[in-house]
Amino acid sequence: MAVVVTDGVLPLDLGIPAQVFIAVPGRAYELTLCGRSAGPVATAAGFTMTVTSGLEAVRCAHTVVVPGYAPHRQEVPAAVLDALAGAHAEGRRLVSICTGAFALAAAGVLDGRRATTHWLYADELAARYPAVSVDPRVLYVDEGQVLTSAGVAAGIDLCLHLVRRDLGARTANQVARTLVSAPHRDGGQAQYIRRPLPADAGGTTLAPTRAWALDRLHEPLTVPRLAAHAHMAPRTFARHFVAETGTTPLRWLLAARLDRARELLESTCLGIDQVAERCGLGTPSNLRLHFRRALKTTPTAYRAAFAAVPGERPGDQRG
Template sequence: MSTSIPVVALIAYPNFSPFHFAVPYMVFTAELPEQRLFELKIVSPGAQPLQAERALTVQPDGGLELTETADILVVPGWHDLNTPPEPALIAALARAHARGAHVVGLCYGAYALAYAGLLDGKRASTHWMAEQDFCLRFPRVKLDMNALYVEEDRLITSAGTGAGLDCCLYIVREYYGPQVANKVARAMVIPPHREGGQAQFIEQPMAVSTQDAQINRLLDYLRKNLARQHTIDELATRTSMSRRTFTRHFGKATGMTLVDWLVNERLQRTRDLLETTSLSVERISELAGFQTPVSFRQHFKKRFHVSPRDWRQTFGQRKTDLA
């Protein structure tokens, strides 16, 4: 291990993503007036120049031998989720971790660490679009689909594209503390730390219709009347069914209980209103059918891991001071 400036081995691979490569490159080559923070080495198996997507080419500093003395190894994404790293790279990652180095997988780079077996039994994160595939391939990994980044046992993984910046700044904080990390963030004109998790970025579409025409008509009615309070007995009568029959038909058609379906639809309505209007939280809560603003805030925070105010600040067309 390095005894002075930490050494970062940034690992290139065929058809790498220029953005995913550039994120750790920028963070770990950042210099402050008073000090250089890291020594970055670009690594490729066999020390061969590698071409990125759309014809960019990177000239490495050397081959996998450079990983043997690095303090931090970074795999910035991964080019093919169906393709494990070559055995030499897997061995290099395993040796580095065994001797105490940090091993980092940014975004789909978590696949490289998982293929190497390093994440078995550990918490990890990756891009939300890969959740189902990752869980099927690596059932022993404890995937956290809300975290922007996760560290366990010197294994660090991050969520999608922008979370790579959060993750790299986290590493700067771990080595140099928050003041230095904040200086690096200011120099890059990015926030030093983001609240919330990737749940706020995950698309959660609701089926507009089902295979049950009678239930479809009811769903249309409910969407037009979200502000009202609805009971199972009322809706069963509306569909000319008994309470028991209605509950069974609704669950079969939507895969949800009535309460869960209404909460999902109401949360979607509140997201739209937060993003496109300057209405108060109280008014949005009322229009979406939540019984109280407190209930709205609780449901919103539970689902998206941020407050309505933070959602509007991130995605809204204008900022407003919400109560």
């Protein structure tokens, strides 16, 4: 994994991938900090840091990470853009944190793709690069070979997502615990954009209802039932839920159930039918449907790749 350190790099954006990936058990990732050339690079905080490699590290890496930098309007050196474009053409995985998306966009990597960046700069990214479909609402976007994250701390969400994608939910959750971080945050950037709350918000938080729901994913959960727990009318509940999390109650429930299914597939010998029942998706066919839509794979293939439980697994083993 090569982390491209540009002039004006944001120290926290740089520290996030380093901290997340070195926390993975078994040294699954090998990080190299690189720049236009080996040597000192000025950070946005006023101090310099030393990178150990030039851009040749990009050509050797499976994954290339571009942290944010300031000012975000600065011109990225042509050598860096060429390296990023070349890595993309060779099938490398490219990742940006915060304003690092501007470098990927300048290299042409984001053309025709959906992407995100810090909500403060999303409109500018969309205006400067009209070929990019910018989504300012989300914490990160996974386009397969190219992934982008929103501002600063959203880089943690994206890096944990990469660990989850590469090594499974169990390892990602273990890393999150080590970092004292949420394995998967609710919603998107919508909860951080400055805007007025509904007039009747009254400082209410729906976190207790979300925690209550996570303990009952195997049960039928409807918006009216969630609203009743929160002592709200369903419409009022749905409005507050979106305002607080950036997503709808049903989309949040589906994501939570898929996360539960992944953990069960990794850590138990339960059959596919039992996993579907315990995570609240009901039937094996429904579990397969949502796995294919969200993860582009099947429960059986996911288990084969990430399960930590050896031996024969009972139950339905069809994909």
